[in-house]
Amino acid sequence: MDKNKKTTGKVAGIIANLVIIDVDGPVAQNEICFIKHQETDLMAEVIKVLGNHAYVQVFESTRGLKIGTEAHFEGHMLEVTLGPGILSRNYDGLQNDLDKMEGIFLKRGDYTDPLDREKLWDFKPLAKAGDKVHAGDWLGEVDENTMPHKIMVPFKFEGAYTVKSVVPEGQYKVDDEIAVLTDSKGKDISVTMVQKWPVKVAIRAYKEKPRPFKPLETGVRVIDTLNPIAEGGTGFIPGPFGTGKTVLQHAISKQAEADVVVIAACGERANEVVEIFTEFPELDDPRTGRKLMERTTIIANTSNMPVAAREASVYTAMTIGEYYRSMGLRVLLMADSTSRWAQALREMSNRLEELPGQDAFPMDLSAIISNFYSRAGYVFLNNGATGSITFIGTVSPAGGNLKEPVTESTRKAARCFYGLSQARADSKRYPAIDPIDSYSKYLEYPEMQKYYEENVSENWLDGVITAKDILLRGKEAQEQINILGDDGVPIDFHERFWNSELIDFVILQQDAFDNIDCSTPMERQEYMLAKVLNVTKMKFDFKHFVDVQNFFKNIINVFKQMNYSEFQSDDFKKYEKELEKLLAEHVVEEVS
């Protein structure tokens, strides 16, 4: 988009945040423009062009805007600024640093710098003069909260370049020149630590994107054990309000095995974001021993912030994720909630008077969602290093109905489905992930199966499948008991039901507010699953269904105490002994 003169225009129509601009030159779809309203510039994005009318969505309130107001087009799409210092920041949906804004209230047209331009970074060169480089290749690195932050050849650079010079190790500001590259025509180009990238375009500076092949540990048992998500995989969590979506998302972002966590709080409650702001700077990162906030970036576009910026917020988050992935890091991206993003699309489509699809959502909703999810993934970079973006989005289905368009479209795009069940939430069985309806397609991947065989144990997957079967049979048994009464069914129906309750209470249910139970490492999950499955294989001498209930209630209680104790601690072993004793009272035949 090389132009001599910037296109300008005048406001010709206003319908809420949709503004029609009469333009005097070329404009591009998704191009950014600023409307000069009194003393403030209102940022807007082109979403439709009809003749010399550009339809733009304004990222701010249009109150007071008048016909004839001038607008300037920027010649580029909505971009984020990428460079060291993004971690631990709180941005709005357009990557304005919220902490830099003055006053209690958000002011219209208050655009703040996402980076700290004055801070000095310890730079170490990784490339040397004469190296052949491409977009995304590493030129050097700086230490960002102990994370090796790579300074890369800007993603916008096309073709091959030769490194002419790289500055020596030392302290530099982000805008200092750190390298000079020569392009194929012999022209020298200066490179700093900062680059820009349009958020709606995927960064493709990698060699290959294989199928995900290893699990990403989240510490949440019902995910890791039953329906694991892969590193570089995608998942979504639909659930009616009050079923614990946000608690679950926070738990995953605290515990998951990721180097960088990007949280897009998209159209949700401001107090929930405040909770992250308050807690994350205090919480320790179990892996680095530093504070969680140091590896986290929050994109906060709460429900009362401008709607158009809500749509941008998820793209901003994804682009920041891609930037860190290109450094060879494992990124976890969480978006809460993608339904609010879809609603933002609906509001705009409605103002554009487009023919609506189901529930008045735009017709291409499904394509937009699929396209977004496809930006996640595991990659091999050009230098052989690996990086990943694991993406988990929540969906807030209208009326709790999983057949609504956003849930349906997401189901087509995401590979893991963690359905939150109202019934489980009502009976306080948290996390309320439905063990039977939920699935992970990754369990079917031969690559993943191989990984489990080699890294966990040979019969791990058999155990997982057995556990799922027990849950399903338990549910069937429970239905029979409910219809025929406790006395009306044979005792083994009760045993079947209580075996599933055992798995439910010991493996599925997990106390997110307990310091030990909140996160379970894989080794411990393996140990506990084996222990529980072993019990389900035993034969007991029950005479009456009341015996079954009492026995299982007792052992569940002891198992839970084990869950609350440090793994293999004295307490843990004490409860384990107690368990053996309880089992010995009723067992007639042990199956190994």
Add this chain to the structure above:
Amino acid sequence: MEKQAFQKVYAKITNITKATVQLKAQGVGYDEIAMVHGRLGQVVKIIGENVTLQVFSGTEGIPTNAEVIFLGHPPRLKVSDQLAGRFFNAYGEPIDGGPEVEGEIRDIGSPSVNPVRRKQPSQLIATGIAGIDLNNSLVTGQKIPFFADPDQPYNQVMANVALRAEADKIILGGMGLSNDDYLYFKNVFDNAGALDRIISFVNTTENPPVERLLVPDMALTAAEYFAVDHNEKVLVLLTDMTLFADALSIVSNRMDQIPSKDSMPGSLYSDLARIYEKAVQFPAGGSITIIAVTTLSGGDITHAIPDNTGYITEGQLFLRRDTDIGKVIVDPFRSLSRLKQLVIGKQTREDHPQVMNAAVRLYADAANAKTKMENGFDLTDYDERTMKFAKEYSDKLLAIDVNVDTEEMLNITWELFQKYFTKAEVGIKQEFMDKYWKKEE
């Protein structure tokens, strides 16, 4: 309405619908208000010279040659301490016969609070109603609605909550309030001698429905004045938000917008969130807490209005008639306060969370026992005891006429535990048992 010199007067309306008029005009700002034939209107669409105005009180009788005067600013409210004790209509004009309020002029519908400038809510709001304080404690800066059927006494409960809550200011936003309910609020506040800390913005059923769209913004502009400028604890009561949403759908329909679920506008979530998210705890000590009412049709919470509300608010309170005791109670199963974790056991007594959970669990056991009884199964001794417990728990704690402090609520619960159960059945942490369980076993 004030008139200024050199305002251009237009007298040629081109189109009229039930709620909007269109005319050709220049230099008009979006969202600005205008007097149309003596009625208030607001600019909702400008295409070139064609300006569309939404006339709040409807367009009945407006001729095409009616006088239209643009006022050059969005809807405003004059704020000062003089607001206290006064009653206003949806436009912020006094309806109590008192004088005009003098004060600083502020635009309503102000910008959002920067999320990093908020403080995590942490102050308990005591109401004396155990169904709320014990099981669903409210916190300053919270937003929570009553989900109630139209026949339930939600306005009475809300008036009680308002009077007992230790708020510096109580602001009532009444939308489609029946005249009887309006007078009820007026009397209750008057009799309690609390009028000096109460401000009301009222749109009754006698007023045009579209006018009520202004009520929440008026109420919240006043709330922000007291919470930000005076660091006061402000409680905002909004009743009934379902009628507010209905007014939104009327407008969007007249604007030819494509309706989404339940014929509500596609922007319903954002429209409601903009209001509810005004609830905030400021670091300087001021706060805005919103208690709203969303009436349900036939108890259906999957309807777009309660559904979107549930995703925005921090919990919801349900009322239910308990036929065993013949009183209305706060339903312990369906009600939820998402922020209670921030205060219970911290600002209230340490045993609060455990006692609350144990009591609700035993109450749930009673419900199961009741189902068993109704289905003709035999009851065990435990079943019998839970049912007796449930009745007394309902009467002494859940009923909305209860008025005791939190400490007393916990003591009553402990008494009930000891009256009907063994220690093992109650299953509370040993340290609390040692401290509060007085009965010998």
